[in-house]
Amino acid sequence: MNGELYLAIHAAEFPAQALLRLRPELRSQPVAVLDGPALQQTVCALNRKARSCGAAHGMTRLEAEAVAGLQLIPRSLAEEAQARAILLECAAQFSPRIEETSRGTACSFVLDGTGSERLFGPVDAMAEKVRRAAANAGFRISVAASANFHAARLKAAFSPGMTILPRGEESRALEKLQLSALNLGAEQAETFSMWGIRTLGQLAALPEDSLVARFGPEASLWRALAAGAAAHSFQPIEPVVALRxxxxxxxxxxxxxxxxxxxxxxxxxxxxxxxxxxxxxxxxxxxxxxxxxxxxxxxxxxxxxxxxxxxxxxxxxxxxxxxxxxxxxxxxxxxxxxxxTSKVQLGLFAPQTPEPSSLDVTLARLRAIVGDDRVGAPELEDTHRPQSFQLRALHTADSKGTTAKQEVRIALRRVRPLRTVHMALNGARPAAFHDEGKRYSVASAYGPWRSSGCWWSQDAWDSEEWDVLTTDVSGATLGCLLVRDRLHNAWRLEAYFD
Amino acid sequence: MPTAAALRLQIERSLEARFPAALTPAPRTIRETAPTGIAVVDELLEGGFPVGAISEIAGPACSGRTSLALAFLAGRTAEERFCAWVDAEDAFDPESAAAIGVRLSQLLWVRCGGAKKSAKSWTRLEQSLKATDLLLQAGGFAAIVLDLSGIDPAEGMRIPLATWFRFRQAAERTRCPLVALARASYAQSSAAVVLDAEPMRAEVLGGTVLHAGAFRLRRRRQRFQQPWNGARKPPASTWTAGTQWTVERSA
Missing domain, CATH: 3.30.1490.100 (DNA polymerase, Y-family, little finger domain)
Structure with missing residues (x-):
């Protein structure tokens, strides 16, 4: 098919389709969607099984409840808007030029597929791809392809399945469609009914001059629509991609x-x-x-x-x-x-590191065990205040850090929370203290080492540290770090040497 | 004239009924070790802590267990590897670790004992064992330190041996050395290495400054010990660690 090409997609009963998209377990059951105020709800959409069970549009809630096995779901405009965006996104995979032609409870789009045969193949293959993409997204649609915009739109809306309208044969393809497809006013529809004109083919066969003389200039458009020859100025919409x-x-x-x-x-x-x-x-x-x-x-x-x-x-x-x-x-x-998408260059000689996705799950499980803020990589803060650090998330991309000089040093084991001890002094030096019911005699004490900071704020600290070697009643030696808080004049056991 | 290989084959065939492969040395499995970063301890352990096995350092407070484990992690993180510290007592000091040379950005610190508001409330010990299990099963860590130093030995002895056996299997599968710090040895036959640490002997500089600490380690158990090769291996070693301020001053 050379020249212009339009693909119309039409999702009928869209309120039901939007709700069933995320509820596949209901697709095999008869489902009707209710719309309207609480006491005046009527059926606005239903699936094929519901129709075969006897349900119909416009039924009241009471009537619908009388249908055996019929599942009734309230209409959700939010889910419909979401589903519409997703259907539009599906269509946008095939053409950047899309016009919306939705009417009533249906959701319809017409895609300008001109010149896209090289990308997606022949028209029938392209239409099938569109249908399959929509099906993968959870929608059941009808597709029609034509060189005429309106012919494709009308055919998709009123002929289920997939239809390809050959160029120049639009009139014949549309001739059996009911006149109601043109959405005429009640007065015009009644006139045509009196004349015995019921299909588009019959309307297209009427002389244009006589129609215009009786109905006015708009009759010319109706006839052109019925003949599949109406011109159209394409008004594309901009699909807003929201991954929601x-x-x-x-x-x-x-x-x-x-x-x-x-x-x-x-x-x-x-x-x-x-x-x-x-x-x-x-x-x-x-x-x-x-x-x-x-x-x-x-x-x-x-x-x-x-x-x-x-x-x-x-x-x-x-x-x-x-x-x-x-x-x-x-x-x-x-x-x-x-x-x-992540690209990781692996190397034969690269050190083994935790696999990122596996690490994420492990960290989440660890957080579930010990608490949210108690798992991570420690990071020292830029301050002289003792024990100033924060935990941040461990990232496997952080393996290229600077190499610190490795020294064999005595490490500290912190006491958390800090324990206040009762200190006996010899002059200003610690002599003995009690901790957790035990008495420790200070054999040697080295200090005091004073530090202070943040005197201008409420976080001020002023302390003196003592490195202390003690012996308990059993004679065991213990090295520990004792701190006197000069602001509150309290002694605390801060850490052990280990 | 027959070659040496042919002669050897001939002798082996004639003796194979009594001594299979009499002249061929038995294949020796070379166990991978990870150096601790302290030469005398590496010598004691014949290379370092075994990779893919459990090593235990048992001793009282102030016996250098933490310093040794941090020195080990410093070496592992310097190789751009990731390590984990499961802290049952919440006693880990990041400043000490950084001073020893551990790259903190490559160290996962699990602080057990957090206030957990859920139906399941676990003790510190249970939390640390579960966390270790998860980390070992996840794989990818170059070393995991399970710090049970604050756990009462009576409680630690109640850790089921099946737990240690599972840790041993997981460590072997993921090629991860698991180093357990405790007051006593708990893993029994699941541990490849058990070191007994003795309390610190302090060295003082000029009577005013704590200068260094000397720690003594005794090797109680080593499963993958090399066969005796004539040289007597020391069963114990003493190593010295400086304090932060004296190391800085000497630098």
Missing amino acids: EFCEFDSPIEEIDSLLFIAARMIDALVARVAQRALAVASLAIEMNLEGNQRHHLSLRPAVPTIDRKFLLKLLHLEAAAHPPQAAVLSLAIEADAGP
Whole structure:
């Protein structure tokens, strides 16, 4: 097919499709979506099984509940908006020029596929690829390809499946469509009905001059639409890429496992979308709406961007177990931040290091055991204050540090929390002290070594340190570091030499 | 005239009924070791701590266990490797470690005993054993130090031998030396090396400054000991460690 080419995609019953996308267990059951105020809800969308069970659009809630086995789900506009964005993203894989043609509860787009045969192959192959991409994203769509914009749009909307309209045969392809496809006003529809005009083929066969004389200039457009020859000025929309998945639950969820069941599908969908762009998931932000109008946030940031869904799910599991929501969850939103896929140059002689994704899971498990702020790589702070350090995340990319000079020195073992001891002095020097019920005699004391700082703030310290060799009642020798807090005149046991 | 190889083959064949491969030396497995960074201790251990095995340093407080373990980690991290310190007592001092030469950015410090607000509340010992198990199973660490120095020996003795056996298997599989610091030896037959550390003997400079500490180590057990080669290996060694200020002053 040379020249212009338009591919129309049409997702019918979109409220139902949007809800069933993340609930595959319901796809094999009859499902109807209810819309409207609480006491006036009516069925606005339903799946094929529901239709075969006798459900229909416009049924009231009571009527729908009378249908055996029919699952009723309230409409979620937020999930529909999310699903629309994802369908648009699917379409954007095939063309940068997309126009939205949604009407009613359907979601429709027309893609300008002109000149894309070289990328995606013949028209039928391209249409099949579009259909498969949408199916992978969880949508059931009909596709129509034509050289005429409106012909493709009408055919996709009213003919399920995949249709290729040969160039020049648009009129014949549309002739059997009902006149209601043109969305005429009630008065015009009634007039055509009185004339016995029921299909587009019959309308296209009418003389244009006579139609214009009776209905006005717009009749010319109707006839052109019916004949598949209407001109169109393409108005492309700009797809906004938001790597976000949202799911509103029918009933509040309390169990983390149930929540993860849904989250797994959302992560799957996000990973698939990220991978399509040859990227990886750099971070995940999870937001939960809880009962009582509360919100709960979780954040996952793997050491390296990844597309391993099992790994991401494991991280989420550990994070959710460590920080569980404090109330039942009403809705779940997961937003991904994409990053470049990690490239690691391995070497035969490179030292063995922990595998980043495995390390992430291990660290998360360790945090679950000992606490969030108690695992990491220590980092000394730029101060003379004793014991000034912070724990930061361990990164395997940090193996190229500067080599410190290695010295054989006596290490200290800190006493945490600091213990206040009752000190007996000999003049100003320590002579003996009691600690945890034991009496220690000071054999030798070296000091005092004074330090102070931050005198201008509330964090001021002023202390004198003593290196002390002691003996207890059993005669065992112990080397320790005793500190006198000069601000509070208190003696503390700070560390042991070991 | 038959060659030496042919003669050897002939002799071996004639004796093989009584002595299989009589003239061929038995193959010797060379065990990989990681140097501790202290020459006399390396000599005592015939190269250092065995890689892929459990080593225990048992001794009272002030017996140089921490200094020896940090010296070992300094050498491992200098090779751009990652190490872990599982701290049951929360007594690790990052300043000392940095002064000894440990690259802190390559050291994972697990501080056990944190206030854990969950249904499962574990003791420090349980936390440290679980953390060690996770780290050993994860692999990739060049050394793991399990610091049980603050644990009462009566409690430490109750660590099931199956736990140590699992640690030994995991350490062997991941080629990771596991060094346990404790007041007594707990791992029994699972430990490849057991060192007994004796209390510090202080050296004083001019009567006013603590100058250095001398530590004595005795090798109680070494599973992969090389066969006796004529030279008598010392069963014990004494090593000296300076204090931070005296090392700085001498530099």
